[in-house]
Amino acid sequence: MRQYRSSRISRSPRRAVTAAALAAALLGLSACGSGDDTGSADASGKVEGDITFQTWNLKANFKSYFESLIDDFEQKYPDAKVKWVDQPGEGYADKISADAAAGTLPDVVNVSPDLVAPLAKAGLALDLDKSAGKYEKEYLPGAWKSHQVPGLDGTYAFPWYLNTGPLFYNKRLFKDAGLDADKPPKTYxxxxADAEELARKSKGEVATLANVPTIEDFGRYGVPLMNKEGTGFTFNDAKGVELLTEYKKLYDAKALDGQALTATPESTGKKFLTEAVAMNPGSALDLEKFKKDAPRLYANIGITPQISSTGKDNMYVMGVMVNTRTKRTPAAVAFAHFVTDAQRQMSFAKKVAIFPSTKGSLDDPYFTKEDGSDQTRVRIAAAKSLKTAVNYTPVLFSEQMKVELRNAVARALQGKESPKEALDNAVKSCDRLLKQS
Incomplete structure (x- = not known):
């Protein structure tokens, strides 16, 4: 079940260069060392001096927010000055790579976990556990851990905003199949079982799911995805084979949509909109579309949490990294923390459909109190799940690796390989790509 990412502030894989390419570009830098000395610095001094803060395609919609935030920081620390630069979404990894290689990487940088990993390995991302560990208690545990890199000790970015989404389901389709529409599935x-019953009762006309399993689904199912050293993938273990075997059963029973092998978020959304699929992840923006374009579906919409065997939902997380080569470490750390503290995150969350990563913020009435609106219904459901959510996608799992897994899943569903053979081959390919990076 592919998870929802906010379309308003999406960080989906849209960049032209993947994190793997960034890692390759930084190989020379890593020779300089990424040991204990390169990832830490003294952040306890006076907050002063000029620093540069780089964001990722945020200026067009949030210019006044960030200008106000910087003004507040400079009023609190009058001896510090912040220069804000914003980079386009496309080619962001290219820009980071070029700046890192040239020694011009900004002092404070907006990153995602997959982008921070090669920077940490190259010794360019400050280890916050060593330099700013006092702040860890302010953040949700899963969010703080999201910028940790297998094979390295430390945390390499402050967690910033989060996103997730619940599952929508079609109550009418559940009822027509003789299922209790008020009791959607809570376990795999x-x-x-419900998916096979829906397919049987509809004679294969109604599928329950429209997506093949991704690495996130293997994580939610409880599959160990990677070894602790970060040197190899492990999603081909017995639990992983079990999940893919179950999806093969769904595919054969037409409980998994026939076009799932080539599905996109847009195509699966359309399937759900036309009531050809019974369940799909979504957002408040989707609810507004249903209300306008599919009133019968809207009248029968149910909202339920993501399904997980681990007790933890999946989250998408953005971060704010401090460059180890900054000449103003106290100011850079202070500003990175300022951007991501509870007050600033709460303010940002009220301007866009994202969620704070700070402890206690999700208990605010904004995330708990119903007001009858569609957006609030979904916001409350998502906020509840985020309190214990984790980022299942390994930070070292590149876009190329995602393609390898998807192709392996397709071969298994089509019967070209057994689930075990397919996953074994996918792990071999992903391990090879990992060594190349």
């Missing part, structure tokens, strides 16, 4: 066993 229930999901698989």
């Amino acid at each position: 066993d229930e999901l698989f």
